[in-house]
Amino acid sequence: TQLLEQSPQFLSIQEGENLTVYCNSSSVFSSLQWYRQEPGEGPVLLVTVVTGGEVKKLKRLTFQFGDARKDSSLHITAAQTGDTGLYLCAGARSRGSNYKLTFGKGTLLTVNP
C-alpha cells in the first residue's frame, strides 16, 4: 500500500503551458515536502509546508497543503524546459518521528521546447 499517491505518474507538456501535480493520502502528515530529482542525482528540496491550508510560492511554482494536511498540490505556471524532472512529495507522519519521510513514487514531468 502506497501511503502517498502522486498523480499523474507521467506528464508531457509544451513549454509555456501550466500544470498541476497532486500528492494525496488518507493519512494526516505533520509536514510535507516537495523535491525535484534529476536523473542520476539525489532529490533537491523545493519547499516544506507545515500548516493546513498553507500556500507557498517559489517563482513560478505554487505549493499548497490541504486544510486537513492529507494532500498537497504543486502548480507550475508557464513551464520551461528546465522544469523537466521527477517531482516527489514526502511527508512526515508525526512530530515524534518527523525525520522518517514517506515518499510518493513521483510525477515525471517532461517539458518540450
Added chain:
Amino acid sequence: NAGVMQNPRHLVRRRGQEARLRCSPMKGHSHVYWYRQLPEEGLKFMVYLQKENIIDESGMPKERFSAEFPKEGPSILRIQQVVRGDSAAYFCASSPLQPSTGADTQYFGPGTRLTVL
C-alpha cells in the same frame, strides 16, 4: 559550502560480496538518514543516526544490513553477502537540527547506485 557527499557513485558487486557505502553529511550536520530507492518504487526510509548512535533502524532489513556513524569520519551503510534484490539507489540525507519539533529539512546526497551481478 559542500553538500552531502556520497561515494562511490556507482558500485558493482557479485552475489555474496560485501558493499560499503559512505556518506559525509553537510558541514555542521550531525544527523544522518539513509533511504533506498528500488526500481519503480519511491524512496524508503532505512535508518536514522546521530554521531555514534543509531536512533531508528526500523526501515533496515533485519539481516545483512548495518549502519554506523562514528565520531570521526563518514557514515557507513554496510550490506553483507549481497543478493540481486539489493540492487538499488541508496541515498543519504543529513540535517542540522534535532528533529523533535516542527518540520525537519533533509538535504540529500547524489546517491550510490548499487548493482549486484
